[in-house]
Amino acid sequence: MIETNQLTKRFGLFLAVDGITLTIEPGTIFALLGPNGAGKTTTVRMLTSILAPSAGWARVAGFDVVRHPTEVRARVGVLTEQHGLYQRMKAIEYLDFFAQLYHLPDDLRRRRPRELMEHFGLGDALDKRLGEYSKGMQQKLALARALLHDPAVLLLDEPTSAMDPQSARLVREAICDLQRAERTIAITTHNLTEAQMLADRIAVIRRGRIIAHGPFDTLAHRFVGPPLMELRAAQPLNSVVAELSDLVTVVDQGERWLRYHTPAPAADNPTLLRRLMGLGVEVVTLSEISRTLEDVYLQIVQEDEGHERDVEPEPAR
Amino acid sequence: MLSNALIVTRREVRDSFRDWRIMGPILLLTLVFPLLANTMTGLFISFFEANGAEPLLPALLPLLPMIVGFFPVSISLVIALETFVGEKERLSLEPLLATPLTNTELYLGKSFAAMLPPLLASYLGIAIYMGGLVFGGAQWRPPITLVIQILVLTTVQALVMVTGSVVISSQTTSTRAANLLASFIIIPMSMLVILESVIMVQPHQRYVLWILALGLLVTVALFVRMGARIFNREELLGRSLDQLNFRWIGRTFAAQFRGPVQHRSLVAWYRTSVMPAVRTHGAPAAVTALCLVAAFVGGWLAADRWPLPLDEVAVDDAEMLDNLQSWLELGRGNPALIGAAVAQNMRVLAVATALAVFSFGTLALVLVMAPFGILGFILAQVVSAGLDPLPFFAAVVPHGLAEVPAILLASAAALRLGSVITRPPEGHSVGEAWIRALADTVKVGIAVVLPLILVAGMLEVTITPRLVEFVLTH
Numbered sequence: 001m002i003e004t005n006q007l008t009k010r011f012g013l014f015l016a017v018d019g020i021t022l023t024i025e026p027g028t029i030f031a032l033l034g035p036n037g038a039g040k041t042t043t044v045r046m047l048t049s050i051l052a053p054s055a056g057w058a059r060v061a062g063f064d065v066v067r068h069p070t071e072v073r074a075r076v077g078v079l080t081e082q083h084g085l086y087q088r089m090k091a092i093e094y095l096d097f098f099a100q101l102y103h104l105p106d107d108l109r110r111r112r113p114r115e116l117m118e119h120f121g122l123g124d125a126l127d128k129r130l131g132e133y134s135k136g137m138q139q140k141l142a143l144a145r146a147l148l149h150d151p152a153v154l155l156l157d158e159p160t161s162a163m164d165p166q167s168a169r170l171v172r173e174a175i176c177d178l179q180r181a182e183r184t185i186a187i188t189t190h191n192l193t194e195a196q197m198l199a200d201r202i203a204v205i206r207r208g209r210i211i212a213h214g215p216f217d218t219l220a221h222r223f224v225g226p227p228l229m230e231l232r233a234a235q236p237l238n239s240v241v242a243e244l245s246d247l248v249t250v251v252d253q254g255e256r257w258l259r260y261h262t263p264a265p266a267a268d269n270p271t272l273l274r275r276l277m278g279l280g281v282e283v284v285t286l287s288e289i290s291r292t293l294e295d296v297y298l299q300i301v302q303e304d305e306g307h308e309r310d311v312e313p314e315p316a317r
Numbered sequence: 318m319l320s321n322a323l324i325v326t327r328r329e330v331r332d333s334f335r336d337w338r339i340m341g342p343i344l345l346l347t348l349v350f351p352l353l354a355n356t357m358t359g360l361f362i363s364f365f366e367a368n369g370a371e372p373l374l375p376a377l378l379p380l381l382p383m384i385v386g387f388f389p390v391s392i393s394l395v396i397a398l399e400t401f402v403g404e405k406e407r408l409s410l411e412p413l414l415a416t417p418l419t420n421t422e423l424y425l426g427k428s429f430a431a432m433l434p435p436l437l438a439s440y441l442g443i444a445i446y447m448g449g450l451v452f453g454g455a456q457w458r459p460p461i462t463l464v465i466q467i468l469v470l471t472t473v474q475a476l477v478m479v480t481g482s483v484v485i486s487s488q489t490t491s492t493r494a495a496n497l498l499a500s501f502i503i504i505p506m507s508m509l510v511i512l513e514s515v516i517m518v519q520p521h522q523r524y525v526l527w528i529l530a531l532g533l534l535v536t537v538a539l540f541v542r543m544g545a546r547i548f549n550r551e552e553l554l555g556r557s558l559d560q561l562n563f564r565w566i567g568r569t570f571a572a573q574f575r576g577p578v579q580h581r582s583l584v585a586w587y588r589t590s591v592m593p594a595v596r597t598h599g600a601p602a603a604v605t606a607l608c609l610v611a612a613f614v615g616g617w618l619a620a621d622r623w624p625l626p627l628d629e630v631a632v633d634d635a636e637m638l639d640n641l642q643s644w645l646e647l648g649r650g651n652p653a654l655i656g657a658a659v660a661q662n663m664r665v666l667a668v669a670t671a672l673a674v675f676s677f678g679t680l681a682l683v684l685v686m687a688p689f690g691i692l693g694f695i696l697a698q699v700v701s702a703g704l705d706p707l708p709f710f711a712a713v714v715p716h717g718l719a720e721v722p723a724i725l726l727a728s729a730a731a732l733r734l735g736s737v738i739t740r741p742p743e744g745h746s747v748g749e750a751w752i753r754a755l756a757d758t759v760k761v762g763i764a765v766v767l768p769l770i771l772v773a774g775m776l777e778v779t780i781t782p783r784l785v786e787f788v789l790t791h
Contacts, residue, residue, distance in 0.1 A: 050414050051551050074417040084409035086328075088335045100324045101416040145412065 006056035018208035031199035077151035087131035102149035325426025355449035386471035389438030397431035397482035480540035573756035602729035612686035616693025678735030716777035723769035
C-alpha cells in the first residue's frame with residue numbers, strides 16, 4: 001500500500017511537488033500522468049526514499065519513507081526512467097548483484113534471475129554483456145531487476161517503452177498478474193492507451209499538484225461528458241431529429257447518421273430505437289464512440305491551464 | 318554493514334579490471350616505470366662509484382621506490398575520481414540508490430573498490446623496482462625497517478589520495494570537474510613525496526617519517542568520515558550544474574553575519590548575533606586552549622633537553638633599562654606603534670585562518686601554538702637558570718590578558734572554519750555550512766577579536782614597558 005499526505009518537495013525556491021495526497025491500495029494499478037517536468041519522477045523518488053520530502057509524509061508498504069528508508073527500499077521494486085545498466089557486466093551477473101543487495105537467499109538468488117529472464121524471453125541472452133543488449137532487451141532486464149525480490153510495491157516508469165508489441169503485451173500481462181497477486185503498482189507513462197488498458201485509477205499531475213484523479217469512467221464523464229453514441233440508418237434522418245430532442249442531445253449529424261450524448265445509454269438507447277422503428281427508420285448500426293484517455297487527459301490539462309489564466313493578475317499597463 | 322559494502326566493492330573491482338582502457342595504462346606504467354627507474358639507478362650507481370661516493374648510496378637508493386610507488390597511484394586515481402560521478406553520468410546510479418543499501422554502506426563499498434587497484438599497482442611497482450635492485454647489478458639489501466617504512470608511507474599516501482578523490486567524486490557533477498579538482502590532491506601529495514625523500518636521505522631523521530605516516534593515517538580517517546557524513550543521495554542525483562551562485566553566497570553570508578533578528582543598534586547586534594556566534598565556538602575554543610597549554614608545556618619540557626647558558630650571560634641591567642626607556646619615549650604620543658602591534662597580530666591570525674581552510678583547521682593551531690611553545694621554553698630557561706621570572710611575567714601579562722583570549726577565539730573560529738566541512742550541521746550542504754562558518758569567523762573577528770587586539774596593542778606599547786621598567790628598578 002502507498003499512502004501520502006500533503007507530500008511536498010522543494011528544491012531551493014522551486015516547488016517540484018505540491019501537497020500530493022493519495023492512497024493506492026494493494027491489488028491496484030495506479031497511473032500517474034502528466035506533462036514533462038510535472039513532478040512525477042520526483043514523487044516516485046520520494047516514494048522510493050531516494051529523496052526526502054520537504055513537507056508532508058508518505059508510507060510505503062507500511063513504512064515511513066523518512067524514518068525507515070532502508071525498509072521501504074527493501075520492499076519497493078523500481079523501474080527507473082533511465083535503465084542505467086552496467087555495460088561490461090553479463091546479464092546473469094547483473095541480476096545476481098542486485099539479488100545480493102536485496103538479500104535473496106542463495107537458492108532464490110540462483111533461481112529467480114533465470115526464471116525472470118526466461119519469462120521475458122531473455123533466456124538465451126543470460127551470458128551476453130549488457131552493452132550488447134538492444135534497447136528493448138535492456139528495458140526487459142531492468143524490469144526483471146525491479147521484480148527480482150518479489151516486492152510488495154512496484155513503481156514503474158514507462159514499463160513498455162522501446163518494446164516490440166509482443167514484448168509489450170508480455171509485460172502488460174506480467175503487470176496484471178502482479179495486480180492479481182495483490183501487489184501495489186504505480187506506473188508513470190506517456191502511453192495513454194496503455195494507461196487506459198491497465199490502470200484502475202488515474203491521477204493527472206501538473207506543476208507538482210494532482211489536478212484530477214479517479215477511475216477512467218469517472219474522469220471521462222466529468223471532463224468529456226456523458227457517453228457519445230453514433231447511429232447509422234438506412235434512410236435519411238433529417239426529418240426525425242426533432243422527434244428525438246426530448247430524449248437525447250444530438251451533437252452532430254449527417255444525412256444518414258447522427259451522434260448524440262446520453263447520460264444513461266442503458267435506458268435511453270432502447271427507447272430511442274423503439275421510437276425510430278415507430279417512425280419507420282431502419283437502424284443499421286448503433287455504437288458508442290470510445291472516449292480515449294488522451295481526450296480526457298488533454299481536456300483536464302486544458303481546463304487547468306484555463307484556470308491558471310483566469311487567476312493570473314492583469315499585466316501592468 | 319561491511320558485508321553489504323563488500324557486495325558493492327566486489328562488483329566495482331571486477332568492473333575496473335575488465336576495463337582495458339584503464340587497466341592497460343596502469344599496468345604499462347606499473348611495469349615499465351620501475352624498469353626505467355632500475356636503469357637510471359644503475360647509471361647513478363656507476364657515477365657514484367666512479368667518483369668515490371659509494372657511502373652515499375645506502376642513503377640515496379631508497380628515494381626511487383617512493384617515487385615508483387607514487388606514480389601508479391596518481392594514474393589510478395581516475396578510478397576513484399569517477400566512482401560516483403561517473404556512475405551518475407552513465408545513469409546507473411539511481412537503481413543503486415533505490416536498493417536497501419545505506420549511505421555509509423554505499424560510500425564504503427565504493428571507497429574500498431577505489432583503493433584496491435592503486436594499492437596493488439603501487440606495491441607491484443615497488444616490488445619490481447626493489448627486485449631489480451636486490452637481484453640486479455647493485456646487489457643492495459635494504460634494511461627491513463626501511464622496506465616497511467616505504468610500504469607504510471606508500472599505503473597511507475595512496476589511501477589519502479583515493480579517499481580524497483572519492484570525496485571529490487561524490488560532490489561534483491561531472492567527471493571533467495572531478496579530474497580538474499584532482500590537482501588539489503596530486504600537487505600537495507607530490508610535494509609531500511619530495512619532503513619524504515629529503516627526510517629519507519638522512520638516516521638519523523627517518524623516524525620523522527613515522528610521524529608523517531601517522532598524520533596521513535589521521536587524514537585518511539578524516540576523509541572517510543567526512544565523505545560518509547556529507548554523502549547525500551539527493552544532492553548526488555539532483556545536482557546537475559557546478560556553478561558559483563554569487564548572489565546566494567552573498568545572501569547567505571549576509572544573513573549569517575547579521576543574525577536572526579532585524580536590529581537597529583550595535584548593542585542589539587552584539588546580543589542577538591555576535592554572542593551566539595561566540596558561544597558556537599565553545600568546543601573549538603576548548604580544543605584550542607588544550608593545544609596552547611600543551612604547546613606551553615612542550616616548550617617547558619624542551620628547555621630541559623636544550624638548556625641555554627643563561628647563567629653565563631652577562632646581563633647589563635642599566636643597558637636594558639636604557640633600551641626600555643627609549644622604547645617608552647618612542648611609544649609616547651605615537652599611535653602608529655600601536656597600529657603596528659595590532660597589524661602584526663591581525664596578520665598572524667589572518668594567515669592562521671587562511672591555513673585552516675586547507676588543513677581542516679590543524680595548521681591554524683600549529684601556527685598559534687608556536688609562540689606559546691616559545692614562551693614555555695623561555696620561562697623554563699629563566700627558572701632553571703635561577704633568574705628572577707618577574708620581568709618575564711611583567712613583559713607578557715599586561716597585554717596578554719587581552720591578547721590571549723583574542724588568539725584563543727580567533728584560533729577557535731579558524732579551527733571551526735577548517736573543520737566544518739567534515740561534519741556540516743544537519744540540513745546544511747557543505748557549501749552553506751562553510752559560508753556560515755566564514756560569516757561567523759568574520760563577525761567574531763571584527764566584533765570581538767579586533768577590539769581585544771586593539772586593547773592588547775595599546776597595553777603592549779604603553780603599559781607593559783612601564784611595568785617592566787618598574788620591576789627592573791624595584
